[in-house]
Amino acid sequence: MKSLLAALAALLLLPCPGGEVEILCTTDLHGRAEEFAALAPLLRKNPAAIRIDCGDTLQGTLLSRLSSGRIMISLLNELEYDVWVPGNHDFEFGPEPLVSAAREFRGATLGAEFARDGFRPGAWTLLARNGYRIAVTGMTDPKMPSRLLPGSGWSFESNRDALRRIMPEILAAEPDLIVLAWHSGPYTPPGTMFRFLAEFPEIDLVLAGHSHEEEPGRGISGAWFVQAGRYAGCFARITAEFDDRNSRLLRIRSELVRPDPSQPPDAGTTRVLEPFLRAYRPVAEKVLAVTEQPLRLPEKGDNTAPICRLGAEAMRDATGADAALFSVSALPEIGIPAEVTNAELFRLLPYENELCTVKLTGEEFARLVKEIGAASRRGRSVFRFSGVDVECRAEGGRHVPAPPEKLTLAVTAYTLTVTPVLKQKLETGAFRRTGLFERDAVAGYLKRLPKRGRP
Numbered sequence: 001m002k003s004l005l006a007a008l009a010a011l012l013l014l015p016c017p018g019g020e021v022e023i024l025c026t027t028d029l030h031g032r033a034e035e036f037a038a039l040a041p042l043l044r045k046n047p048a049a050i051r052i053d054c055g056d057t058l059q060g061t062l063l064s065r066l067s068s069g070r071i072m073i074s075l076l077n078e079l080e081y082d083v084w085v086p087g088n089h090d091f092e093f094g095p096e097p098l099v100s101a102a103r104e105f106r107g108a109t110l111g112a113e114f115a116r117d118g119f120r121p122g123a124w125t126l127l128a129r130n131g132y133r134i135a136v137t138g139m140t141d142p143k144m145p146s147r148l149l150p151g152s153g154w155s156f157e158s159n160r161d162a163l164r165r166i167m168p169e170i171l172a173a174e175p176d177l178i179v180l181a182w183h184s185g186p187y188t189p190p191g192t193m194f195r196f197l198a199e200f201p202e203i204d205l206v207l208a209g210h211s212h213e214e215e216p217g218r219g220i221s222g223a224w225f226v227q228a229g230r231y232a233g234c235f236a237r238i239t240a241e242f243d244d245r246n247s248r249l250l251r252i253r254s255e256l257v258r259p260d261p262s263q264p265p266d267a268g269t270t271r272v273l274e275p276f277l278r279a280y281r282p283v284a285e286k287v288l289a290v291t292e293q294p295l296r297l298p299e300k301g302d303n304t305a306p307i308c309r310l311g312a313e314a315m316r317d318a319t320g321a322d323a324a325l326f327s328v329s330a331l332p333e334i335g336i337p338a339e340v341t342n343a344e345l346f347r348l349l350p351y352e353n354e355l356c357t358v359k360l361t362g363e364e365f366a367r368l369v370k371e372i373g374a375a376s377r378r379g380r381s382v383f384r385f386s387g388v389d390v391e392c393r394a395e396g397g398r399h400v401p402a403p404p405e406k407l408t409l410a411v412t413a414y415t416l417t418v419t420p421v422l423k424q425k426l427e428t429g430a431f432r433r434t435g436l437f438e439r440d441a442v443a444g445y446l447k448r449l450p451k452r453g454r455p
Contacts, residue, residue: 018250021129021177022049023238027209028230029053030060030089033071035232037273038259040266043079043235050127050134051079051107054209054228055087055141055183058101062346063280068097071276073104078272082107082127085138087183087209088147092352095153110138110181113162116154123166126173132242135175137166139182141210142189149356149413149433150426159190163200171202176247177240178204185211185227186220197221205238205252217254224252234258284343289446295348296335297328301376303384307348311438312386314445318436321357321410323387325372326438330380345443353412353438358422358431362403367421375419412438 024043029036043051053076058069069090076084084105090098099119102109111121124137141147145156157165163180170178180203186193197203198221206225208215214229216236228236238254291306298305308326315324328349336344360368369390372383388404416422416431425431 018244019130019132019242021132021134021240021242022046023052023134023179023205023207023236023240024049025052025054025181025207025226025228025236025238026232027054027183027207027228028056028087028212029072029232030056030230031058031064031069031072032061032232033063033075033273033276035259036072036075037266037269038263039232039235040079040269041263042257042260044266048129050083050129050136051081052083052136052179052181052207053081053085054138054181054207055085056089056209057084057087058097059089059092059352060231060350062284062343063276065093065346065352066280066283067276068093069101070104071273073101074272074276075269077104077106078268080107081105083110083125083136083138083181084108085110085181085183085209086121086140088141088144089351090140091144091148091154108136110136112137112139112166113157113159114140114144114154116152123162124170126175132176132240132247133173134177134179134240135170135173136179136181137163137170139163139180139184141183147414147417149354149417150429160196160199167200167202176242177249178202179207180205180223181207183209185209185213186215186225187211193225194221197223204249205240207236207238214256216256217252224254226254228256232259284341286342288340288342288345288443289449291338291340291446294335294338295340297331297333297348298382299332300330300380301382302330303382305382308382308384309386310445311349311442312384314442315355315410315438316386317445318441319355319357319410319434321387322404322407323385324410325368325383325385325415327381327383327412327415330382340446342443345439345446349439349442351414351438353414355410355434355436355438355441356413356416356431357408357410357434358416358425359406359408360421362405362407364421365407365409366403368409368419371419371421410434 057072064071108125109121112123127134139159142159185208190196201222203223206223208227212230213227215227217226226236234256237257240252241250243250295307311326312324315326
């Protein structure tokens with residue numbers, strides 16, 4: 001009897017016969033095409049791996065902007081990505097470029113909760129690897145409904161409602177692994193990821209993005225959570241292990257993988273990059289102006305920095321508004337030479353911010369100034385008005401010594417969607433889109449200024 005029990009115990013200690021599925025994930029590449037290409041040799045290492053990108057892929061560099069993000073889609077296709085989930089910045093080139101990119105992508109573009117004028121990304125897809133069935137669903141930034149101006153044409157369902165709607169379909173397919181690829185970080189607006197995932201115990205693996213954090217892997221509410229940082233600094237390698245006898249998921253392990261400088265350039269991605277780089281170089285190197293001193297982003301609270309004055313004046317000049325409100329992040333480590341090229345200006349102003357105008361009463365403007373003062377104290381944004389006197393107080397507040405009876409104010413679409421008094425204008429439709437963009441306004445203003453007047 002003892003020998004029989006010993007034999008049974010030995011059998012229990014033997015590892016279960018199993019198989020593996022490898023998943024490779026990138027996120028928040030932000031147009032870093034050359035850096036992304038540097039990951040190619042490692043991303044190609046296992047041809048059977050599932051490849052997923054979690055968004056903010058198209059926007060972020062002048063190189064990518066010049067093709068409305070096509071360079072990044074071309075690289076995803078070259079590396080045979082299976083899934084792409086657009087992020088919030090992927091909407092910034094406008095609806096047509098995003099729809100075009102989604103259609104050009106050869107894998108599955110997923111967005112379970114959004115659609116536009118007959119275009120609806122896939123809600124989920126089923127991938128087969130090594131005899132296992134992997135279900136992947138994807139969602140964009142939960143804040144997208146509030147980030148877009150009215151009339152964008154996009155419609156959104158809540159993330160919870162979207163998952164509740166499609167989860168029965170996913171479960172009916174009897175997948176061996178359920179993956180949520182979500183352009184959202186661990187502290188997502190619908191509640192922390194912990195609370196959200198507790199409502200969906202079916203999810204085995206979350207591939208996250210948006211917050212630019214790195215997380216090699218940890219458990220959250222019964223799921224395995226991984227996030228691959230930003231700017232192609234690394235990618236996530238996830239291995240799901242299964243019991244071959246019943247296809248039951250045994251465990252998930254994961255790591256973040258950095259580029260290997262010793263690897264030779266990848267021939268396929270080099271071939272993809274070259275025509276885009278040829279078109280980019282002359283545009284990037286074009287000198288717009290030579291300023292009296294180098295430009296850099298300001299210290300926190302310093303709205304006297306030359307870039308602040310330049311931006312505010314350029315917005316007012318481009319729109320013809322009575323006044324303008326310009327804002328940038330306090331990142332004084334980012335500066336450019338006095339010889340301002342297109343590429344250098346993009347480093348200072350990397351976002352696709354459309355300019356809008358709103359009509360305000362004096363009382364509304366005074367409320368806006370107070371809100372801007374509070375936002376300046378809380379965060380790292382630096383604000384500058386042009387065309388109207390606004391005093392800065394020692395405690396960080398703002399004051400309008402002589403409020404105008406009414407005025408037309410130029411602001412970016414982003415400021416319009418996040419500032420409470422201006423958001424009321426969105427709700428009533430009391431705003432105007434100009435079709436002009438902040439960076440282009442600054443570039444045009446620089447080119448028109450006489451050298452002596454340049455900041």
